[in-house]
Amino acid sequence: MVTLTVNGREQRFDGNPEMPLLWYLRDVLGLTGAKYGCGMALCGVCTIHLDGVAMRACVTPVAAAEGRQVTTIEGLSPDASHPVQQAWTELNVAQCGYCQCGQIMQAASLLKDKPKPTDADIDAAMVGNLCRCGTYTRIRAAIHLAVEKSGGGA
Numbered sequence: 001m002v003t004l005t006v007n008g009r010e011q012r013f014d015g016n017p018e019m020p021l022l023w024y025l026r027d028v029l030g031l032t033g034a035k036y037g038c039g040m041a042l043c044g045v046c047t048i049h050l051d052g053v054a055m056r057a058c059v060t061p062v063a064a065a066e067g068r069q070v071t072t073i074e075g076l077s078p079d080a081s082h083p084v085q086q087a088w089t090e091l092n093v094a095q096c097g098y099c100q101c102g103q104i105m106q107a108a109s110l111l112k113d114k115p116k117p118t119d120a121d122i123d124a125a126m127v128g129n130l131c132r133c134g135t136y137t138r139i140r141a142a143i144h145l146a147v148e149k150s151g152g153g154a
Contacts, residue, residue: 004065006031007075017063022046024062025072033073033101037130044129047102048072054109073101076108084108087145095133103129107143116147 002013025031037045041056049071094100110125
């Protein structure tokens with residue numbers, strides 16, 4: 001039995017503890033914001049937070065979340081009031097939208113650790129999150145706008 005907290009709610013899972021956390025979140029809990037992309041932690045569409053740190057859920061077994069806090073895009077902000085979500089909407093970052101939940105979760109983790117990131121910080125943190133539509137300049141701009149929205153910018 002694995003006990004973990006997902007988006008503030010305690011959950012118990014008595015299935016295979018080696019199941020990827022992504023499948024548990026999507027198929028068992030119905031939290032479909034994190035997507036399946038590559039299955040090898042290379043694209044970032046499955047990014048969630050584990051104890052506040054951005055992780056790839058496709059390669060993280062449920063057992064690794066034992067006793068820990070898991071946050072998905074659904075739990076980042078139920079009303080989309082997180083500064084990163086607001087900035088994404090304001091700047092129309094998404095095109096197809098497939099990667100955007102992972103991008104937002106990675107960006108939120110970056111801002112938690114570096115409230116005033118430089119372009120180099122943003123590029124380094126976001127390098128593992130691929131956007132096939134190529135909205136990288138809007139992603140960077142939205143992260144800077146999120147800094148301003150959270151009171152950290154000029």
